[in-house]
Amino acid sequence: MPENETFLDKKDEELVKLTLRDKENYRYLMGRYEEKLMRYIIRLCGATREDAEDILQNVFIKTYQNLNDFDTSLKFSSWIYRIAHNETISFLRKSSSRPKTINSEAGSFLLNTLKADLNMEEAIDEKNTAEEINKTIKGLDGKYRDVLILKYMEDKDYREISDILKKPPGTVATLLKRAREQLKKEILKHGYLSKNVKNN
Amino acid sequence: MDISQKTLKTIEEKKIRPEAKWHFLLKDYSLWFFFVFSVILGALSVSAILFMVTDHDWDVYEYLDRSLFEHVFISMPYLWISILLFLMFFAYYDFEHTRQGYRYEIHKIILASVLISIIFGAVLFFGGVGQGIHEVFSRQVPFYNNLVYDKYDVWDNPQKGLLSGEITNVENENEFLLRDFKGNFWRIDKEESLECLDRCFDESLIQTGRQIKLIGQMGTDSIFFVKAIRPWYKK
DSSP states (O other): OOHHHHHHTSOHHHHHHHHHHOGGGHHHHHHHHHHHHHHHHHHHHOOOHHHHHHHHHHHHHHHHHTGGGOOTTSOHHHHHHHHHHHHHHHHHHHTTOOOOOOOHHHHHHHHHHHHHHTTOTTTBOHHHHHHHHHHHHHHSOHHHHHHHIIIIISOOOHHHHHHHHTOOHHHHHHHHHHHHHHHHHHHHHTTOBOHHHHHO | OOHHHHHHHHHHHTTOOOOOHHHHHHHHHHHHHHHHHHHHHHHHHHHHHHHHHHHSOTTGGGGGTOOHHHHHHHHSOHHHHHHHHHHHHHHHHHHHTSTTGGGSOHHHHHHHHHHHHHHHHHHHHHTTHHHHHHHHHHHHSTTHHHHSOOHHHHTOBGGGTEEEEEEEEEEETTEEEEEETTSOEEEEEEOTTSOOOTTOBOGGGOOTTOEEEEEEEEOSTTEEEEEEEEESSOO
16 A cells, blocks of 8 residues: 555544654645645635745644644644634734635635525525625624634534634634624625515 | 645754643643632632621721721722732633633633632631731731721720720729730720620630720720720631
8 A cells, every 4th residue: 555545544633643753744634734724714814825825834834833732632623723713813913904805606605505594595696695795704703704614614513613713612602693693684784685585 | 846845845944843742731731730829829818808807897887987888898808809809810811721721611710710719718717717817918018907907997996985905914804904006005994884785795805915806985094994895806
């Protein structure tokens, strides 16, 4: 069996141990998260691919430096997402810019996953809404944007979101509820609805 | 070159190493240590608060020309309450920054540390620790007596009927000599004509060397007619 495949079968936690023995093994962990984290960073701050690559490289370096601090009671993915989240927020602070809109593909994805939770299954006019949803999400408070992205784009559960954002699970649930309410309110306010529903 | 390769190259070039495990353990253990330390200090503060509240003479406000509300307001142990609040915040901060501290709601952490402090504080109070702390601070800590309710000051008001000090000589059960805390000598007479509430005059307290508080009326020539006698410390 090629060396690569042996490593591909290993759990993240095992790869952490192997990386601590030999830094070359770190490439397998990075390979596993490179695309996911790149997407997450871009979704979170709307950075250019170039900026996102710089952020991601910092994330990987910080993760490597802190490998001995990895708490095995949580998932490695939660831990590395936490580092990515903090690095992205730090990037936004340094560049003192507000997050740009998330791309329309992401907006459309979010819209589809959100519809059932918003109880607006049939109501949202999909033709031009994805773009508008992007703007709406951009306008939301950062704490609401964070939980929406993690829940509906990164498909994280409450426990994982709690570990990533370092907030109690109860607080995450409350934030998510409020975020959905606020998003629904904004959607209704800006009239991103099918005409027949609006008239009802 | 992809990001993984670039990162490995940077790690190599800058000779970046994972930080030693003991650094992180030291940080975590320090947070736990300071959390426990804050809770213990909080318990000591609670024992001092309990002592000051239970040892206080809440009924003497009339002699001091105050209303009960004023008396309560002036007499609260604000210093110890402030110290307790600070320690609770410190305990919360420490706990919240431990590895998994973020998983707990703020009110649960604060409530738990307050409860632990109250329980241990009560145990320490019944063991006399609260009194000990108060006495040590009174003697050793500059300005402490200015920051807490000054019992000496309140009970050094013979004109208003409040006097305190140490018994220096007992002539009989109705007459004894007292040296107040400023060093003045008083002849204490039990005045039968003064109204005395039930069991307010505990004769067993009249012993040489004993520190007491007296309620009565000042006479002339350093004579004090007593109608109630209390131990300096209630316990």
